[in-house]
Amino acid sequence: MKRKHLHSATGFTVAELLVSVAAGAFVLAAVTLASVALQKSFSAADNFLGTQMQQIRIVDYLSRDVRRSYIVTASSDLKTITCIIPNYFNGNVRSTPTVRTTATGTVVSYPKSRTVTDAVTTSGSATLTSSTAAFTSADIGASVAGVNIPTGTTIQSVSNSTTVTLSADATASTSNAMVTFGATTVVYSISGNSIVRTENGVVTNIASSTDSLLPQTTDVILSNTQYTTTSITFQPIFTSGGAAAEQSGTTVFATTYLRNKRRG
């Protein structure tokens, strides 16, 4: 009985100690690894959700602007989108539109972004004429948007009430073309890790991620309508399926029709 008591008072044997320390270390390592893995998982999930929200925000921005555009053009690499939007505001006041009935349809214009239907351009020339435009010196710098006029063109000088010189040459000759002057120009483009929206020169960062956010927009023009299709992907932190598979799995699609289609 006494011997038994003495035995129970002794510490662990060396073997027991080694086993228990090994077991403890193993458990500690497992906990540490699990903790690190979960932190990574949390970070990846958080990042995924955050980037996904930015995808949706890009879609929302693009849809809003394309829907109210006269004209939308996509660059050849599909990464830069230019929207020509009615210039609705005069300061903080909403403008009253003017409506004209023409042989090709009804044209609604706002005072700061008027539209003519009799524009004449010559291929390779920067001269534009319109008998109804009533150009004044106040038009210098105004945007010019229409068929066969390069994106981003502005009025460089005003010769008289019917003739102006553009900042770029027309790409083809046209007569009785529908052209809009003074509209708001909005450009979506990729700048480093960010997607930026530039409205009349004012830049807004609408999305930013190190996950290679990649919006691509195609501009589809049919005889009686126009729409854009956009796909946005990103490269998530998870890599188990390989980079390409992971990226394609994040695609968000959107299709938006122009409500103010004007291509002359």
Add this chain to the structure above:
Amino acid sequence: MKKSLQKQSGSTMIYALLTIVILSLIAANVLVNSTTRYNVSSKQVKGWKEALYAAEAGGDVAFAEVRKLVTTGLPFSAQFVADGWTVSASPTPGPAYVKGPITLGENNSLSATVTVDSATYTNGYACYRIRSVGTAKLFGLPRVGMDDRMNSTTKGDSLIRKIDFKYDHFLARYGDGDGNNTTIQAVSNPQIARRVETVAVPQWSFTGALKATASFSGPGSAGWIDSYDSKNGAYYFAANNPLDPHYSDATNGDVAVGSSSFTEFGPIYGNVTTNGGNVTHSGANISGTIDNNVPFSIPPLVKPDTTGYLPGTAGTLNVPAGTTPSTPAQYVYSSLSGGLTINGQNVLPLLPNGGKPAETYVTIVVNGDVGGTITIEQGVNAKIYFTGNFSDKGNDLVNNNVDGATGIYNVDGTPSTDYSRAGHMQFYGVSPTDGSTQTINITSPGNVWATFYAPSADLSMIGNPDIFGAIVCKNFTGNGNTGFHYDKEIIGGIPIDYQVASYIEDVR
């Protein structure tokens, strides 16, 4: 030995429990954060889209009301008041009418308020500006913790969506939208509001040369159908000469038939469409394209509301000064079989071209038949509605205007740009309410410079009259030497429906 083992298992359990607790806490933290972010984000996205749906639903309600103007024949104010819209103080000068908030969605989370006013005119008819505000309440969305900045530490949560967490930001900064009546107004729940403005414009009665909803038989074997542009002066035949400078204006004598019933006698210099016909170029003399799969229908024409119209004087009608396309002089007749001469106004003496004929506008509603000699003097623009039948010789319809508007001026003395002679004399056959068919007969001798819009009428040309203008009817028949020459300057007429021609979103 057995006792010792029991002690060791107790230690292991503690380890295991601690491990489970730590891992569970980490996992719970992941889930809570992810779920919170997801819920917040999904509410934003859902609210943003639903607010637009609500705004567009409000716009649709208003557009449907605008379209009723055609079917009821009521004026703008009467139509909207009759359907329960209330007068709106904004926008000025009005009149403007408002409906809402119209609630919709789960738990009435969505609402739309829509305002309509006649902002502007084209061809003398009002266009309707429709402003709709759609609001989506975001139930359960935290009122703090979001940011509209987009940088390394913020997520740009409300960058585009402009969520009103506690106060309506739009009312506070922009008031009615034009900076008037700004006010701080608390919101019961976080919300997103989107504002859409559309403009409803008329769809015109004349959009082409000749439309017959039921059948076409013509032109006369010795006649033809072609077109011209009165801006270039009087008509001459150029449709067979590609070298003629006006050749391109001469081959738009398009014929559209709303059925398969198409019979051709003389040449048609234009396109032909039917609904199920078997028209081909073989054996036919049609210069343009042929499409046998173009269905269309034209709604009945409703008599205008004649409230406020004056009784017309017999024999001669002198249109007073001050008329415009949107404010014509208005008269009502019980019949017009005894003939009528309509005189207009001249440019005031002290203005340029003083004493010369000025553009003058008159609308006449005839509650019966039309016949006898009808003369309109230079400058007179007459729209004549009739509920009965129409029968006249070509030379009984005397239109003293000229193609090209030579010698005709606006009231301020500037040259008129209403080039179309035919466009100055417009006849509108009101569809019989009993479903019967109206008749319009034009016989020899003489030609006619006028337009006819009578979607429920059989229009017959007998003998050798030619019509210069535009025609819409139910059944068209032309025999003998009859021909038709469409004037491309005729753009408009009267509204037969409305369409949305502009879409703006107020993104402030």
